[in-house]
Amino acid sequence: MRFxxxxxxxxxxxxxxxxxxxxxxxxxxxxxxxxFERLGPFFTGRTILGDGLDRDVLLKAGIERSDGLxxxxxxxxxxxxxxxxxxxxxxxxxxxxRLYDPxxxxxxxxxxxxxxAQITWGVNRIAEMLCYSPLDAILSFxxxxxxxxxxxxxxxxxxxxxxxLTVPGEVHVVALTRHGRxxxxxxxxxxxxxxxxxxxxxxxxxxxxxxxxxxxY
Numbered sequence: 001m002r003f004x005x006x007x008x009x010x011x012x013x014x015x016x017x018x019x020x021x022x023x024x025x026x027x028x029x030x031x032x033x034x035x036f037e038r039l040g041p042f043f044t045g046r047t048i049l050g051d052g053l054d055r056d057v058l059l060k061a062g063i064e065r066s067d068g069l070x071x072x073x074x075x076x077x078x079x080x081x082x083x084x085x086x087x088x089x090x091x092x093x094x095x096x097x098r099l100y101d102p103x104x105x106x107x108x109x110x111x112x113x114x115x116x117a118q119i120t121w122g123v124n125r126i127a128e129m130l131c132y133s134p135l136d137a138i139l140s141f142x143x144x145x146x147x148x149x150x151x152x153x154x155x156x157x158x159x160x161x162x163x164x165l166t167v168p169g170e171v172h173v174v175a176l177t178r179h180g181r182x183x184x185x186x187x188x189x190x191x192x193x194x195x196x197x198x199x200x201x202x203x204x205x206x207x208x209x210x211x212x213x214x215x216x217y
Contacts, residue, residue, distance in 0.1 A: 003130060004029065004061045006052035006082050007073035011098065013038035014123045015070060019130070020045045027061045052082045058090070068094035068130040076100050094130050145203055148174070153195040157213060163187040165197070165212055170205035174198050 001024050005012050008030035016028045017040055026045030029052050030036065036047045050057035052071065063069065069086045071079035076099055083097040139148040162173045162185045176185045177196040191197070201209050 001025070001067040002062060002065055003027070004058075004063060004066050004069045004086075006030075006069065006071045006079070007098075008032075008035035008038060008047070009072065009074060010038065011123060011126075012070075012072045015072065015126055016045060017043050018123055018127050022127075029057060029061055053078060053085075055085075058082075058085070063090045063092060066090070066092050068092065068096075070096045070098075070126055070130060072096075072098040072126070074100075076104065096126050096130055098126075147201050147203055147206075148198060149201055149209075150196060150198050151213070153191045153193055153197060155193045158191055158193040160191050161187065162189045162191065165191075165199065165209075167205065167208055167212070170202050171209050171212070172200045174200050 003019055003024055003026050005016050005019075005026060005028045008016070008028050012028065012030070013035075016026050019026045020043050026043075027048060028036070028039070028045060029048045029050055031049065031051050033049050039047075048057060048061050050060070052058065052073065063086060066086075069083070069092050071082040071086075073079055073082075079097040079099065083095045086092040086095050141147070162176070165171065165173055166187060173185060175182055175198040176189065176191075177198075178192060178194075199209065
């Protein structure tokens, strides 16, 4: 997959190295050439010197063919603007924006961005959000210990029961939307193709949830 990372601070450099080590194609953008010195010798992606707010720089980075973009500069405003441009202008499917001011989380989420609060979420979580598309984290509780995620039921998961998506104490289906109507499902409710499911998941149990639904993707 092809990813663009805007900002080569500590988080951006570590994220670039991690994604590169997973054999993804990574392009890292930063206006300071010295920032790229943070990259280790095993980084195999490419670097572009420039401002992530510059349309020509984004085009040079390959944003029109990108599978995901992470905006992790030290400016909340820059991260959000870059994220919005990537979504609304270039239609990048997966976007994560780093946020320093937690008071703005809900405002920016309403703009359609996945938000990472640096005090609670790390590089591995950003990578997971970029790479794993069937699940969308829409809300984080406490210090990020519990997440509310949503997913659309694919054909191969249709016919399964809510109970098969439940792990006591780790994964719980909290709501199901079908034909525009939302309700609280019992464990024996059967899932239909196209249903929208909301699940409360322990952050440490995301891999467990992926195992439960992985066969369907």
